[in-house]
Amino acid sequence: MSQPAHLGARREHGRAILFLLLAALLWSTGGFFIKWVDWHPMAIAGGRSAISALVFAVAFRKTLKITWSPVQLTAAVAYALTVSLFVVANKLTTAANTILLQYTAPVHVALLSAWLLKEQPSRRDWLTIAAVLAGMILFFFDQMSPGNLLGNLCALFTGLTFGLFIVLLRKQRDASPAASVFLGNIFTAVAGLPFMFETLPSPAGWVGLVFLGVFQLGLAYVFYTRAISHVTAMEAVLITLIEPVLNPIWVFLLMGETPSVTALIGGSVIIGAVTARQIIEARRC
Numbered sequence: 001m002s003q004p005a006h007l008g009a010r011r012e013h014g015r016a017i018l019f020l021l022l023a024a025l026l027w028s029t030g031g032f033f034i035k036w037v038d039w040h041p042m043a044i045a046g047g048r049s050a051i052s053a054l055v056f057a058v059a060f061r062k063t064l065k066i067t068w069s070p071v072q073l074t075a076a077v078a079y080a081l082t083v084s085l086f087v088v089a090n091k092l093t094t095a096a097n098t099i100l101l102q103y104t105a106p107v108h109v110a111l112l113s114a115w116l117l118k119e120q121p122s123r124r125d126w127l128t129i130a131a132v133l134a135g136m137i138l139f140f141f142d143q144m145s146p147g148n149l150l151g152n153l154c155a156l157f158t159g160l161t162f163g164l165f166i167v168l169l170r171k172q173r174d175a176s177p178a179a180s181v182f183l184g185n186i187f188t189a190v191a192g193l194p195f196m197f198e199t200l201p202s203p204a205g206w207v208g209l210v211f212l213g214v215f216q217l218g219l220a221y222v223f224y225t226r227a228i229s230h231v232t233a234m235e236a237v238l239i240t241l242i243e244p245v246l247n248p249i250w251v252f253l254l255m256g257e258t259p260s261v262t263a264l265i266g267g268s269v270i271i272g273a274v275t276a277r278q279i280i281e282a283r284r285c
Helices: 003-027 030-036 041-059 070-092 095-102 105-116 123-139 149-171 177-195 203-230 233-255 261-284
Strands: none
Touching (some): 003 203, 030 203, 030 233, 041 070, 041 203, 070 095, 070 149, 070 177, 095 123, 105 123, 105 233, 123 233, 123 261, 149 177, 149 233, 177 203
16 A cells, blocks of 8 residues: 555544544433433434434435335345334343343354454454453443343343444445435335324423434434444444443533442543553554
């Protein structure tokens, strides 16, 4: 690779990292706003995705290519299951359980990326995953509870579906990964439609729903989809692991709850592990 091309690739990679961080920042608002919307969980998931689909239709109006290929459709279904079951899990079990169980995703990404993408996870990746999972346990130690079994199972399953979605989105890096997200939003909106007419949310609930659709899901996945072509699947899942660390910041700002000492230590471990991995990777390039 020539020097200008190498520098261009590094700039694209740096911008992709920034987009992943922005996506994680927006995702982190989900736990608070989902509980704020007083509606059926599937209605929230469907309404949020309907709004997100409109955001995608505008953001990718010139490049959205729906081919109905098996990879595109499977990624769309994995996305729909992830965003739907995440809302259901948040309503049925604690936010801590939901996030902790969903973020088993890096393990699935490591295994699936080696098989489907031929991107072999390094020893450094596995060490980062181990450190992050340890940090997660510390982070949520004071909030963990048995919770609702169905909610916990939904959250655990989203770890698998989210991992599969990331790998299949990365597999479409030279095609139209945004189309899978768009289709996934349409599938979720249709699945949620029957639940939307039982009751309607309060005015405050509508505000929360619009925020979730435009920012927490729509704009977040615009950033994520633009980033996926310029990072590995492992980077795509590991860098966004700062999301749960940001959750208590929103709770502190909006509700005045101060995070515990173990949460601060766990958050430091997560950020430290992800940052150390990226610094080492940057020096190797």
